[in-house]
Amino acid sequence: MSGLKESKRGGFGTKIGIVLASAGSAVGLGNIWRFSYMTGQNGGAAFILIYLGCVFLLGLPVMLSEFSIGRHTHSNTMRAYLKLAPGTNWFLLGGMGVLAGFLILGYYSVVCGWTLEYLFQSALGNMSGKEPEAFNSMFSDFTSSTLRPLIWMIVFLSMTHIIVVRGIKKGIEKSSMIMMPMLFLIMLVLIGRTLTLPGAREGLSYLFNPDFSKITSSVVLSALGQAFFSLSLGMGCLCTYASYFPDNTDMVKTGVEVTVLDTVVAILSGVIIFPAVFTFGIDPSSGPELVFVTLPNVFQNMIGGNLWAILFYILLALAALTSTISMHEVVTAFMEEELKISRTKAASIVTFGCILIGTFCSLSFGLLGHVKVFGLDLFNLTDFVSSKVMLPLGGMLISLFTGWYLDKNILWEELSNRSTLRFRLFKAYLFIIRYVAPVVIACIFLKEIGVL
Ligand code: PHE
Numbered sequence: 153m154s155g156l157k158e159s160k161r162g163g164f165g166t167k168i169g170i171v172l173a174s175a176g177s178a179v180g181l182g183n184i185w186r187f188s189y190m191t192g193q194n195g196g197a198a199f200i201l202i203y204l205g206c207v208f209l210l211g212l213p214v215m216l217s218e219f220s221i222g223r224h225t226h227s228n229t230m231r232a233y234l235k236l237a238p239g240t241n242w243f244l245l246g247g248m249g250v251l252a253g254f255l256i257l258g259y260y261s262v263v264c265g266w267t268l269e270y271l272f273q274s275a276l277g278n279m280s281g282k283e284p285e286a287f288n289s290m291f292s293d294f295t296s297s298t299l300r301p302l303i304w305m306i307v308f309l310s311m312t313h314i315i316v317v318r319g320i321k322k323g324i325e326k327s328s329m330i331m332m333p334m335l336f337l338i339m340l341v342l343i344g345r346t347l348t349l350p351g352a353r354e355g356l357s358y359l360f361n362p363d364f365s366k367i368t369s370s371v372v373l374s375a376l377g378q379a380f381f382s383l384s385l386g387m388g389c390l391c392t393y394a395s396y397f398p399d400n401t402d403m404v405k406t407g408v409e410v411t412v413l414d415t416v417v418a419i420l421s422g423v424i425i426f427p428a429v430f431t432f433g434i435d436p437s438s439g440p441e442l443v444f445v446t447l448p449n450v451f452q453n454m455i456g457g458n459l460w461a462i463l464f465y466i467l468l469a470l471a472a473l474t475s476t477i478s479m480h481e482v483v484t485a486f487m488e489e490e491l492k493i494s495r496t497k498a499a500s501i502v503t504f505g506c507i508l509i510g511t512f513c514s515l516s517f518g519l520l521g522h523v524k525v526f527g528l529d530l531f532n533l534t535d536f537v538s539s540k541v542m543l544p545l546g547g548m549l550i551s552l553f554t555g556w557y558l559d560k561n562i563l564w565e566e567l568s569n570r571s572t573l574r575f576r577l578f579k580a581y582l583f584i585i586r587y588v589a590p591v592v593i594a595c596i597f598l599k600e601i602g603v604l
Pocket of ligand 1: 177178179180181182183256381382383384385387389475476478479
């Protein structure tokens with residue numbers, strides 16, 4: 153690609169910016185909200201062990217494939233396939249990524265909005281002195297109301313919009329450089345607090361002492377699905393970010409760093425959540441409401457409760473925001489380059505589109521609760537179609553594309569920076585994306601859609 157073209161598209165400026173922005177995409181509600189309740193529902197340490205295997209053996213290789221496609225083409229995720237496989241249907245894989253980005257951002261923003269409401273309520277001190285039952289009704293009253301969740305969702309999407317419009321360097325990179333260190337700092341403070349709780353030992357043993365009898369095929373499949381979601385794989389998100397990487401970025405090292413950071417945040421959020429859960433005798437398998445119903449209850453039982461609640465919801469909102477900007481960027485880059493419109497216009501279309509999708513998803517907790525498609529309400533339908541069907545399908549096709557269709561020299565060139573870097577495990581990487589990843593992902597996929 154010519155240097156001129158690259159600079160016209162903009163790009164990341166620093167190595168640390170690249171790692172923090174990519175880790176920002178990966179670290180999200182998936183690490184804190186989804187990881188903790190899935191660990192709770194799937195038996196703790198045994199789930200985590202399998203999750204680690206999935207992340208490093210399957211997730212990381214697929215991430216390297218996305219990075220290679222993105223940086224080699226320096227284009228949005230659909231154009232990338234048009235350039236690498238002209239005259240074929242592979243561009244549909246990029247198109248599916250864009251669509252998945254749109255849909256995931258739509259329903260994800262609803263949950264992001266909830267984090268703002270909880271932050272607001274904690275800051276006002278409205279969470280203090282409530283009975284456990286009151287948190288249940290607070291959650292269901294709030295999520296089923298019409299206007300309030302919509303307003304918070306729009307606020308969250310507007311924050312995302314403002315950052316994306318500013319571009320890669322001044323928007324995404326700069327904001328990640330501020331938000332990610334804040335996120336780590338808040339995590340450390342919260343860990344300091346929960347590790348000194350009386351239930352810390354029990355919580356940690358739940359997290360780190362595996363009970364292998366708990367491993368079933370469904371635990372393995374949940375761990376795999378979670379690994380892909382958490383690493384932002386399967387929809388061209390990291391492919392789009394990599395299209396803004398300079399040619400000297402060591403992508404293998406970046407991939408390892410992003411994967412490690414994402415995993416560390418997931419485990420540390422377990423270290424924050426489970427000691428608290430055990431200290432106050434709460435069932436760890438309470439499900440998706442763990443961080444919105446169970447935890448507020450736990451916080452209020454701790455000395456200085458409100459402060460911990462405020463910090464926790466800031467943490468959740470920061471993690472979510474660095475992820476929403478990455479999904480937004482996938483679609484904005486596509487619109488901007490394919491419709492040849494300004495970035496501001498492209499981003500506005502994406503924001504309005506997501507507000508529309510998000511509105512339907514949010515109302516499905518109340519006003520539109522009766523609308524069911526295949527037995528699922530609109531929120532769960534969007535979640536199912538995008539993260540449970542499109543992401544694994546996308547991940548599998550990306551492996552097949554890079555493993556079988558794409559010239560191996562292109563992969564080698566990208567991952568070794570034209571043989572200037574060593575990548576000793578290149579053969580192992582190829583083996584995984586050719587054989588292991590497609591088969592294993594096909595299994596998750598068939599399981600998720602109920603065929604297996
Ligand atoms: N990885 C993000 C999380 O853990 C979610 C995400 C999925 C972001 C797909 C971008 C693309 O919350």
